[in-house]
Amino acid sequence: MASPELSVDSDRTSVRGSDHDNGALEKQAATAGVTDINASDVSSLHSANGRTKKIPLKLKIVSVVLVSLIGFGSHWSSGVTGAMKTALKKGMGINNTQYALVDATTDFIKSVLIIATGLYTDRIGGASTLVWGNLLFTAGSILVAASTTTRNFKFMLGAMVIQSLGDVATQVAQYKVFSSWFAPSDGFASTLGFELGLGKIGSFVGQTTANVIATNLGDFSWTFWMSVVMNVFTNLVTVGFYLFTRWCNKHYSSAGKADPATGEVLTENNRKLEWKQFARLPWQFWTIILFTGFQTTTATVFGTNATELAEQRFNVSSIKAGFYSALTQYMGFFLVPLLGLFIDMFGQRLTVMMVCGTGMFLSMSLIMWANTMSGTAAGFGFYAFAVSLGPTVIIDAIRTSMWYQDVFGSAYAVKICLNNVMSIIMRIVTGVIQDNDNNTYDHVVVVYVILAAGSLLVGLGLVIGGTHWVSPVELGRLQWSRKKRFANGELINAQCKAFETGTRALWNRRFSLFSLAVLSVLTLGAWACYFWGVATGHND
Template sequence: MGDEEKNPTVADVSVGDESDTISERQRSTNIPWSMKILSVVLVSLVGFGSHWSSGVTGAMKSTLKKQLHINNAQYATLDASENFIKTALILVSGVVTDRIGGARAMLWGNAVYSIGAILIAAATQVRSFKFMIVGSVIQAFGDVATQCAQYKVFSSWFAPSNGFASTLGFELGLGKIGSFVGQASANVIAKRTGNFSWVYWCAVFINLFTNAVTAVFYVFTNYCERRYAGTNDPATGERLTEKNKKFEFTKMLRLPWPFWLVALFSLFQTSVASVFSSNATELAQKRFNISAVTAGWYSAMSQYLGFFLVPILGVFIDILGQRNTIMLVCGLGMLLSMCLAAFGPSVGGTAASFGIYAFAASLGPTVIIDSIRTSMWYQEVFGSGYAIKIAINNSMTIIIGIVAGVIQDHDNDSYNRVIILYVVLAAGSVVVGMMMVGISFVSPTMDRLQWTRKQRIIRGEKINALKEDFEQGENRERHRIFSLSCFVAMIILLLGAWATYFWGVATGNND
């Protein structure tokens, strides 16, 4: 890729003494696939620890409520504390990641994440709810840095329809295995050791491993920067960068309208998936009348059994495209799953709901993240764009999570009423998915998310023409106003999430 590039303009890096021996002309623009694959493996291993930890808290909901003497609203506040920090800092993190690079952001982010994991484990040891919130907040600081960083790294190595979705699929598939192991083993570890805090100490050990891998990846990245001059998008010729020479605030504020449609779909789909996942173990306990250990296995299977589909989906998207269609199918699957859980509260209906959810949830993350990247004109601000997507998701999750906790507390701790809320959210994702598919028939700007790899390469000049029209065409002012309006709406949603969070703290009897 990018063989035609003879004068690379990779972001400045410090190369020490080797800068004298390796000139710009000696730095190859042909990055071996072995190096790309190694980078994907290392980044995927880095994310394994956070995925493992994410599967633990949801599986331990019943145990945490019992051992820490908290109710559903307080548990929701605990869950929302981490999301609150992410919404407060994620936009800054995205901009900083674009500027300093994903590898450096991952290095310090994982270190802070591990400190938070240690504090959470200590909090469970002394059975302190307040202490656990503090640990969750600190852990969130680290998670904020790593969430944008790892996908920013992928975007600098792979272009849309040229390996980006495949690498996402591999990382997310491995992450699902980590989350599955974390959720399925959490109650087993708690029961076998006789102390549920050992679940969180195991998470600490996993996170220390990811810190070691992060250090290796950081060294690997510096090695590659000294020897390779980067790569280009084979369709458009755009230079793919791991870090920028300056902050690109203007480009961050001028994201195209297809980006915001994808973000709107993610708002509905990801929020219902997040809230449902955090409650799945307890729902299985109540509906199937089984122990926490068995329920943990059932819920873990429902959420992560489709891990093998994720890499396949990534390859499919890279080769055949059809991103809008896949999002619509994902939304329809989520809606069917939530309807079965809501209107078929029997053992059979809940089991069917979990099975369909396993399939639908496997489609979401890969196609959403890849569509975010494909819809953007500027790869150098992908970290900022992905940060906006996370801010939207976490804001909605905070609001829905706390509201759902209150509804459940007022319904004798059952899931009969709160599931209706999940149905509404899933229906929202279907509506947005239908809009995207419909618009793609009349708008090439939206239709390019459907293009196959071959079509995208052939129509590279068309993409550049659409980009030029966005920047300089007669509708450029309309595009600018729309982009700014969407950004302002995102800020309002974020402030609404903060208000909901503080309301939850004030009414959750946390003192």
């Protein structure tokens, strides 16, 4: 049996190998006359420290289902907030800029804490973080519901802060869990697709029923109390998942969770905070972050305002507008699991990102220039398709671009940080534009088009760079199929070692630190926008 390749950095030693011949070894051991393989060699393939190495697929599926159910509640709540924009403004007596400040408060808290949360999620594990994160989120949702009942805007801002603290933790934790069970091209994208598809259903149900609940029960605050009920259910599932994880750790060794291509052991938590690994995230990772900075911001800001835009363009009630916007935003839920399966099997991550960026640009362009009812409907249709592609391919591309899985939580936290920073800036800017434009979207959509154009240009640049300008192992490996990635694990390990030593390691570290510095500047700019909203009295 070939010995595994060792890659050593200054702080830790990790075993990464491409030896996947355990099955063949077992057959040899079972063959009569073979004397160079003893019983202990064979048994070590099946157990470690008294725990079984091989984790059954059914347990992995149970893990995915439980985490997906946990995410369902938060998606339901997010769908409610967007659909209730008109009702919130009328019921709370606030304008567009103040409403934008409500959303921006959530984004502000996330931008402040998300990086530290990512580092500590890597340290203590996703399951533990999910427990306390969901408890905070539920407490915050209770206070938000109470603030809508008392019609107290300042109370709502404070409640949003508490809810955001929980949301920060759960966003990173659930995908950290997935990364510790599945490797790129070996189920990671498929599990993302399943969770995100179920999440779209949750968002759709939340958005379509929000105004129905408010109308039938006579007060919009009842919608937020229903969200509390959903969050209590989420907490019960979270406790069940935590107990399930503890049981698995007792009966199965971490050696059973390894990347089939590189041999890297997938970890749930680390022995310490990986500051040095965080400071030298690969440059390929930062190109994906640039794409999500444009694409996800477009989707988030537009999605928040989609119901109100539909009311104006289609001249319908808030209930119908909520249904139309929810349908166009979430009708692609069935595409998301299929996309995950496609990426796991065939790769083509850069191509999917380019298609996603193209769809976003076409959507926003139609909404801007074809501002008729039919033009808006067509724009919503393109948006539904494009927004279904984004999350799965972005998260999977982030994981695939990284050399080490044990800092995935920190890396994903960078993505969330940038998305929230951009959302703070864009939401306050577009809120001010709308307030000065007679509450219409005639000028706001210009911002949407600019952001969507950025996602298209970055996506196109990634495809060209990955196929023509850059070494295939560096950026082009994001295009690799399952078969090709498994066959070239040694190349990935060799490239990993090359980025840890010599001038390439120094260049990559400097590039990563520069990128983190740019993110810090953007974060400070977002905070300035947030406090400007507070100082100018928009939260009175």
